[in-house]
Amino acid sequence: MRVLQKYFALEIGRSVLFVLIAFLALFAFFDLVGELKSVGQGGYTLQKALLYVALELPGYVYELMPIAALIGTIWALSQFAARSEFTIMRASSMSTGLAGLMLVKIGIVFVVITFAFGEFVVPHTSNLAQRTKMLGKGQSLSSEFRSGLWTKDVIRSDGMTGETIGSRFLNVGAAQANGQLQGLKIYEFNNNFHLVSLITAAKAEYQGANRWLLHDGSEAKFSDTSMDQPNKTSDLTDAIATERFSSRTLISEMTPEILSVGFTDPEQMSAIDLVSYTNYLSENNRETARYEIAFWKKVFYPFAVFVMMALALPFAYLHFRSGGVSLKIFTGIMIGVSFQLINSLFSHLGLLNTWPAFATAILPSALFMLAAVGALMWVERR
Known part of the structure; x- marks a missing residue:
């Protein structure tokens, strides 16, 4: 079973890394195109635009890791199914629970990476990116506010x-x-x-x-x-x-x-900074709901990797004749996009309806986990 675990980890890790690099290249290209129109304003050169785009990449790693884990796992498991490897594994007494446990062990690595980027890397690189852009253009951070x-x-x-x-x-x-x-x-x-x-x-x-x-x-x-x-x-x-x-x-x-x-998006702040700023707002009798929701999302978001990989597991039970790999990848992309949209939607709904911050942050992941369990039960019955 150790050999099988290593094989799973190697194939899924390679696929997730490939998907993540592809997404980063795509987003970097779009960001660079968007920055080109600002090149030449003040001292904002092409080099500074490239530096700004590079500093924004860690934020995309944090945001895209669950989706990359979903698509990469779907790709790897679909290849197993297409080559009948998964069927052989099941015939060799590998249960659904054991397959899920192997995915959990692999997912721990992605969870740690996501947490490390969100807590230690993104807050600093995002701040540096904004400062690089503002200093390059010679602008002040609060120039967009009429009254300061x-x-x-x-x-x-x-x-x-x-x-x-x-x-x-x-x-x-x-x-x-x-x-x-x-x-x-x-x-x-x-x-x-x-x-x-x-x-x-x-x-x-x-x-x-x-x-x-x-x-x-x-x-x-x-x-x-x-x-x-x-x-x-x-x-x-x-x-x-x-x-x-x-x-x-x-x-x-x-x-x-x-x-x-x-001037900072709460989603780009670390959990420690969110706690500190929430306490500051609370002491001054100011609204804290937005930052409380951002804090709990920061806590739970890395664990969305487990949810996405659980959603990918049912694809291993679908044989190649049930649908091409490209269709499965497209389905995975749609699931990932839906998760991001619903996650963002719940943040706004929770803020508007004063829902508890904890529930607002965890509900999207809980709903998708229920969908993953339902999909597994369905494919096993078939």
Whole structure:
């Protein structure tokens, strides 16, 4: 049985690798064609376009691995059936359960690869790809927003520790790809939601340890007692104290990583980053459903490889005369595309209907696994 396991692994691994490379080449070609129209804008050269396309490839590896596992397994098993090898294996006491177990052992390798790409490779390469594109074109990350980027923060009595004494709303005019912020407006409120300070700064640079260095700015402080019921213009004047500064430090929970999330697809974030950002949103009383769904999808998506390989197993029971290999491959492609569409559809439905994030993420895989079990029962009865 060890020889048979090795034979299965070799044939399926070779087929999956071939399918994956073919898909990557196809998507890389389309991406490059799409980038060619931007070549020549600013400093965006053909070399940078090629680098951008290359950095996007790990994301496609993550997304396409279940489909490649499905099509590659269908191809290998269909070849077994066409050469009557699978029939001989079954006659030699190989049960459906044993065949499924061998596929599970092979699938573990693909699951680990998918998880590693999704958690450790894609978040970094996707971020580098966007920065390469923006720096090449000389664009800022938030240039597409009319009012800039808005984010919310809390003010604590002792920098990053201590009790919460207020809240802070930050408006960033432009976030450069190098991490520098430009055109800042910072509104600080106390716990009664009274405006106590308005800070403006021409730019800000991150110093690490939750510290930002603000440059060329001013701060207007508002007195609570004088601003309660102002009756005269002089009261308003006395209530506001303004001072200018060339540089000052701002301690904030906001970091470049948190800001970059505003421009990053949650599907491209790691599970650790999703947990961190979800906690940040929760602490600031902001909606977290989208990121919770993305987190659970990140957890379950690698295991979709098992589901796809289970769907491929019934094809081994269909003899060559029941349909050509090309028809089986086409069917596999349609199944894979359907899985991706339904997976995406459930994410939107779960977000719109406030379904539990766990259920939203696992339902597509569960439905396709039920379909795989049903297909196996059907082919065995035949």
